[in-house]
Amino acid sequence: MAAPVRHLVLDNEAVSALLATTSQHAKRAQVLEAIMSANGRTVVPTAVRCEALWDRTQHVAAAANLHVREDDPLDPDAANRNVQLRKAVPAASLVDASVVVSAERLRDGGVVEVLTSDPGDIAALAGHADVPIDLRTL
């Protein structure tokens, strides 16, 4: 049987947890479980990085840089899709829609997980996505 493939998109709170440097951090442990479970691609939308203040050049970002190397940029195609999704769910933010756009871009037959602390608007956006999303709450 083919090995299951699982991709992961991180939202703001998940990224913030990953950037934490305290020795004990319950949410960071949850994020690590998600990273360990994802054997496909793990990405962070650039809009999420901006909101979470994740500057890859800063020393404090070292641990996060280890696990998530792939930025999904808000390029022209992503911007168009972002607008389409936000028109479908007007309450959703640019960052929420960026997460769902990134999830759509990961479609290749594997499962796409989105890890967020604020599932409401993302769940509504996921209803309009053209890929099934396994939404997990921090």
Add this chain to the structure above:
Amino acid sequence: MATLFELLATLDELDSSGDVKATSVRMPEALHQAVAIATELGMAESFTAATNDALASRVRAFARQRALAAHLARFPQDQPDLEAVVRRRVSGTDHPAALHEQVTVAAAQRYEQRHPDWAVSGDVDHAVEQVLELVEMLVEMPVPAATA
């Protein structure tokens, strides 16, 4: 001495750079022939592509392993249970491990008892694959007929 950060940065370049470097590698003749045949059968565009894909995949897996090991060395409290990782890996799929939760939990706990360093070594994917293989084997075993 080379560092994990240098390795990761070089892998990032691999995604964006088209530069190539010629190299010679000694490999078993049978492997050379097997790759050539597999390439003809459609495994890859060329022998070079097949070799590069396999090497890149191996190096990326090693980098992931080292990154997870480094994280758990710094934050040991972050270590999850193997059963949680396995169940999450198969969630949303039709893999037998997703359909037989009790068997999956038991298999993961058994593996974790035998290999308590499964996480700190960073070789998480190997541990998960071993558990999934065990679950497949267990759920496919024929049930013994009841004796009279």
